Amino acid sequence: MSNLSLALTFSLVLIALGLSYKEKLGLEKDMLIGSLRAVVQLTFIGFILKFVFNLDNIIFTSLILIIMVYNASTVAAKRGAGIEQALLISFASILSGLVITLGGLLAFGAITYQPSQVIPISGMVVGNSMVATSLLFKTLLNHFQTKREEVEVKLCLGATSKEASRSLIRDSIKTAMLPTFDSMKTLGIVQLPGIKGG
Amino acid sequence: MNILECSSIQLIKNEQTILNNISFTVKKGDSVGIMGPSGSGKSSLFRLLNLLMSPSTGEILYRDKNLQEYTPTQLRRSIGYILQKPYLFGTTVQENLMYPYQLSGKKPDFTEINSYLEQVKLAKNILEKKNTALSGGEQQRIALIRSLLIRPEIILLDEVTAALDEENTLLIEELIAHEQRQHNVTLLFITHNAQQAKRLAQRLLYLEAGSIGYLGPASDFFKDKGDHHE
Numbered sequence: 001m002s003n004l005s006l007a008l009t010f011s012l013v014l015i016a017l018g019l020s021y022k023e024k025l026g027l028e029k030d031m032l033i034g035s036l037r038a039v040v041q042l043t044f045i046g047f048i049l050k051f052v053f054n055l056d057n058i059i060f061t062s063l064i065l066i067i068m069v070y071n072a073s074t075v076a077a078k079r080g081a082g083i084e085q086a087l088l089i090s091f092a093s094i095l096s097g098l099v100i101t102l103g104g105l106l107a108f109g110a111i112t113y114q115p116s117q118v119i120p121i122s123g124m125v126v127g128n129s130m131v132a133t134s135l136l137f138k139t140l141l142n143h144f145q146t147k148r149e150e151v152e153v154k155l156c157l158g159a160t161s162k163e164a165s166r167s168l169i170r171d172s173i174k175t176a177m178l179p180t181f182d183s184m185k186t187l188g189i190v191q192l193p194g195i196k197g198g
Numbered sequence: 199m200n201i202l203e204c205s206s207i208q209l210i211k212n213e214q215t216i217l218n219n220i221s222f223t224v225k226k227g228d229s230v231g232i233m234g235p236s237g238s239g240k241s242s243l244f245r246l247l248n249l250l251m252s253p254s255t256g257e258i259l260y261r262d263k264n265l266q267e268y269t270p271t272q273l274r275r276s277i278g279y280i281l282q283k284p285y286l287f288g289t290t291v292q293e294n295l296m297y298p299y300q301l302s303g304k305k306p307d308f309t310e311i312n313s314y315l316e317q318v319k320l321a322k323n324i325l326e327k328k329n330t331a332l333s334g335g336e337q338q339r340i341a342l343i344r345s346l347l348i349r350p351e352i353i354l355l356d357e358v359t360a361a362l363d364e365e366n367t368l369l370i371e372e373l374i375a376h377e378q379r380q381h382n383v384t385l386l387f388i389t390h391n392a393q394q395a396k397r398l399a400q401r402l403l404y405l406e407a408g409s410i411g412y413l414g415p416a417s418d419f420f421k422d423k424g425d426h427h428e
Binding site: 149150152153154155156157158159160163167 | 248250270271272274275278279280281283285287288297298301341344345348
């Protein structure tokens with residue numbers, strides 16, 4: 001790919017920016033920051049991954065995984081602004097998801113703890129967990145605002161805070177899992193060719 | 199026996215005094231009307247009694263024990279709080295009337311439910327109806343039954359008939375009066391309706407700018423002041 005092609009590809013982002021501005025979506029800042037971060041991250045990650053893959057060191061590989069989890073947690077925690085300890089909650093959730101999945105795959109002998117195997121799989125797990133956590137935070141905040149009366153009425157009836165918010169939490173989890181389920185449904189036809197192509 | 203005792207209650211919120219030096223006692227089975235202009239602290243008093251807020255100073259005793267010593271869950275099952283705007287959750291009436299049984303882990307008692315429905319002139323098949331299909335009066339009656347199914351010892355009613363017509367108001371008053379006779383329930387109710395206070399209250403607490411303006415027999419209050427405190 002030539003440098004000109006690369007520059008022209010960026011015009012796609014400009015189209016999206018233009019649409020966001022025209023429709024007053026207010027997404028321009030997020031879009032610009034997201035695109036710039038993607039460019040910077042992709043440029044550097046190539047060098048870093050090459051170094052880590054060649055090094056094949058357990059500590060370095062684990063360190064990369066922790067950085068990935070922390071980075072995803074900070075992004076998810078921003079969607080939970082107003083929730084106490086949002087960063088800690090998202091870090092613990094994403095990390096536990098990764099430990100369980102990776103632990104299972106390693107224990108069953110499906111993969112070995114090599115950077116070339118562990119890092120790509122962790123990327124997918126952490127990415128999905130981040131989307132789910134972000135969506136969960138956003139939906140929870142929205143539900144607790146719009147359904148405040150329901151929670152108050154249930155508390156007045158003597159429900160515990162967990163009982164009073166159970167239906168809200170359940171709905172939020174269902175919404176948060178939707179992208180993951182949709183990805184699973186199209187794994188063979190959309191996701192896998194996409195990943196392989198990439 | 200005093201079931202409720204408030205001693206020198208003060209509530210300060212955002213550096214503003216909402217309630218000041220409130221002291222009164224309530225005996226089991228009493229019916230206390232609470233009146234006063236908007237913003238005089240009536241609903242805040244109820245929120246304190248239901249542990250939705252805590253007083254800045256002073257103490258509230260329920261059965262000779264400080265409210266703070268009870269868990270909110272334990273207390274709210276003994277002191278029921280019913281709000282002015284009825285809120286029915288879920289989709290159907292049945293979901294709402296099953297909720298108290300779910301909380302207590304008991305089997306739903308349809309005889310009990312049907313008896314309440316009959317008292318407030320609602321048909322049994324209302325259980326299958328959607329919440330959105332109910333009128334304001336029907337919703338308030340269902341919300342009240344839902345709270346009574348918890349079997350509270352004290353009921354706090356916050357202007358529950360304010361938005362209702364006379365027919366619905368009287369139906370709700372009858373249900374409350376019946377509950378008092380049947381289960382010796384203690385009643386505290388906020389109202390702007392002097393006629394309602396005359397019908398239901400034995401004693402009256404009148405709040406003015408967060409302080410007690412009158413506390414005593416309801417009949418004496420209306421004898422002295424007439425009906426102009428609506």
